[in-house]
Structures are given as C-alpha cells and as structure tokens.
Amino acid sequence: MRTNSTTIITGAVLTTLLFAFSAMARDHSTMNGTWTLVPTKSDFAGQPVVQTGTVTINDHQGIITVSRSFVYAGATETFFYSDMTDADRGATIRTGKDLKSKTRWDHDVLKVTTTQSGAITLESYTLAADGTMMVSVVRPEHKPITLIFERK
Numbered sequence: 169m170r171t172n173s174t175t176i177i178t179g180a181v182l183t184t185l186l187f188a189f190s191a192m193a194r195d196h197s198t199m200n201g202t203w204t205l206v207p208t209k210s211d212f213a214g215q216p217v218v219q220t221g222t223v224t225i226n227d228h229q230g231i232i233t234v235s236r237s238f239v240y241a242g243a244t245e246t247f248f249y250s251d252m253t254d255a256d257r258g259a260t261i262r263t264g265k266d267l268k269s270k271t272r273w274d275h276d277v278l279k280v281t282t283t284q285s286g287a288i289t290l291e292s293y294t295l296a297a298d299g300t301m302m303v304s305v306v307r308p309e310h311k312p313i314t315l316i317f318e319r320k
Contacts, residue, residue, distance in 0.1 A: 196227045196273055199293065203301050203317035205238075213311035217241045223303070223317055225278065225293070232271045234280055234293075 205221035212218070221238040269282045278293040292304045303315040 196276075196278070199225050199278060199295060199301065200227055201225065202320040204320045206300070206316045206318055209300075209316040211314045213313045215310060215313055218315070221315070221317075222320065223293075223301070227278075232273075232278070234271055234278070 202222055202224045205218060205223075207218060207220075210218070217240070218238045219241050221236070224233075224235045226233045266286075267282070267284045269280060271278070271280045273279070276294065280291040280293075282289045282291075287308045289305065289307045291306075294302050294304075296302050299319065301317040301319075303317065304312060305315065306312045
C-alpha cells in the first residue's frame with residue numbers, strides 16, 4: 169500500500185486535533201463561575217418550580233466547591249446548599265449525623281451525590297454546546313428534573 173505525504177499530514181493534523189480536543193474537554197475549570205437558573209428552559213417534572221436560583225462552581229487544584237441557592241415558587245425563604253470536596257483525595261463531606269455529600273468528576277460531568285437519611289440524590293452538571301450548563305437531578309421517589317443555567 170502506498171501512502172503519500174498528504175495522507176501522512178492529514179493523519180498528523182487529525183491526531184493533533186484529537187489530542188487538543190481531549191485536553192480541552194478535560195479542562196474542568198471551564199465550569200467555574202456563577203450560573204443563573206433559566207426557569208423557562210428548565211423541566212421541573214411536576215415538582216415545585218424554582219423561581220430563581222444560582223449555582224457557583226469552583227474547581228481549583230482538585231478542591232471542588234459547589235454552592236447552590238434557590239427560591240421556590242410560593243416559598244418565603246431561600247434554600248442554600250454548599251458542597252466542598254477534595255477531589256484528589258476522594259473526601260466525603262459530612263454535615264450532621266445523617267447528611268453526607270461527595271463531589272467528583274466523571275470525565276466531563278461533575279457529579280454531586282448527597283445522602284440524607286438513607287435517600288440518595290444525584291446531581292450531574294454538564295456544559296451544553298450553546299454554552300449553557302445543564303443539571304440533571306435524580307431523587308428517590310421523584311421524577312428526574314433538568315435545570316438550565318446561563319453564565320452570570
């Protein structure tokens with residue numbers, strides 16, 4: 169089989185692009201910052217609608233902090249949640265005797281697993297092609313919800 173220089177150059181360019189894309193895809197800091205909920209684009213699956221909300225993510229040197237603040241329709245208070253995990257050491261944060269939370273990267277998906285009173289909630293954070301952040305929330309005995317956020 170004969171190869172010509174065009175084939176070799178094309179293969180080299182494709183290989184370089186593949187490695188560059190893989191390196192970019194693994195840059196978890198692209199999710200860092202404060203994100204604002206877009207309720208009209210979110211799917212609450214019949215659960216109480218969140219009127220406003222923000223998520224702040226900070227991944228710095230393997231320490232991941234996810235802070236969330238939500239106001240639900242009809243509620244008179246703001247609900248605030250914060251999780252911090254040392255991803256390099258796989259730490260689990262415990263608050264009180266029946267609440268624990270673990271934050272980790274699964275390739276390009278940031279996952280927050282919270283266990284409270286034996287019930288496990290899984291939040292999965294991903295970046296969409298249009299620059300928005302999608303959060304899938306799966307809780308026991310509830311339909312999954314999808315929240316859409318824009319960078320603040």
